[in-house]
Amino acid sequence: MNRSIYLLLIFVLSAGVFRHSYAQNQPADAQILFFSNVNAMLQNCGCGEPPLGGLAQMLPLINKKRNENKHSIVVDGGDFLNSYSYPDINRAVMEIYLRMDPDLVALGDQELTEGMAFLETNKDFFSRYLLASNANLPEVQRQKVFPVANLRILSWLDESAFDTAKKPSALTLSRTLFDYYYQQFKKNQLTIVIFHGAKSALRHFIKVYPAIDIILLAHAQSNIKQLKTRPFVIGGVVDGEYIKEIFISRAGENMQVNVTDIPVPMKIAPDTTVLKIIEKWQIK
Numbered sequence: 001m002n003r004s005i006y007l008l009l010i011f012v013l014s015a016g017v018f019r020h021s022y023a024q025n026q027p028a029d030a031q032i033l034f035f036s037n038v039n040a041m042l043q044n045c046g047c048g049e050p051p052l053g054g055l056a057q058m059l060p061l062i063n064k065k066r067n068e069n070k071h072s073i074v075v076d077g078g079d080f081l082n083s084y085s086y087p088d089i090n091r092a093v094m095e096i097y098l099r100m101d102p103d104l105v106a107l108g109d110q111e112l113t114e115g116m117a118f119l120e121t122n123k124d125f126f127s128r129y130l131l132a133s134n135a136n137l138p139e140v141q142r143q144k145v146f147p148v149a150n151l152r153i154l155s156w157l158d159e160s161a162f163d164t165a166k167k168p169s170a171l172t173l174s175r176t177l178f179d180y181y182y183q184q185f186k187k188n189q190l191t192i193v194i195f196h197g198a199k200s201a202l203r204h205f206i207k208v209y210p211a212i213d214i215i216l217l218a219h220a221q222s223n224i225k226q227l228k229t230r231p232f233v234i235g236g237v238v239d240g241e242y243i244k245e246i247f248i249s250r251a252g253e254n255m256q257v258n259v260t261d262i263p264v265p266m267k268i269a270p271d272t273t274v275l276k277i278i279e280k281w282q283i284k
């Protein structure tokens, strides 16, 4: 082989290798910080080994992740309020969420434990954060679009979520409403749906809505992590003990999703403002 052709060949081959390794080290196309079922867990229960969770620790951890990637999307899958009526605690949690400022909170059954009037009274808060693509509530958003990450998020509150709590009679969960947003597909845009309901009801939902890219499952803790075929399914966590860090990389039609469970340990220096809010509402 001519020496110059040989050198050229070596150059082309190594450039290919470099290009490949560069592609592997590229930042993910999108990063989602996902948690669910915070259950108004103001404070760590001190149980478990090591004890995990608590909003005062969660907040600094989320802020750290956001500083590392300002395009991180912070998603709460719902049930961030208490599982039974306790307005003072729920208001404290909402005050903390204003500081956390998540990108969205999917409507769960526990957001309705204070009754529909509570949503109306706190309209500013709920219209800013709550996402419910299939609920007939005036105080919620029905679709969130993130142009930077080229994705959109919808949420589905399933009838199966009302296993213990009674569904308010004024609440209608409408497939027609959901269909309107579901059908708005855009080229190359990913569709993520937060499914808030029983895991057993998910199979039927996927049959009816097969074109979803990723489903985030909330309402109960679930270790499900199906990342082989669309729709990818990622289960939620509880009590603010973990945050799921989801990386989505795309190359044409191909999509790769990686999920890391990040524990929320007590050793994280707590957010002092959150501590003050907790103190204020503490039962004396």
Ligand SMILES: [Zn+2]
Pocket (backbone or CB within 6 Å): 078, 079, 108, 109, 110, 161, 196, 197, 218, 219, 220
């Ligand atoms: Zn729920």
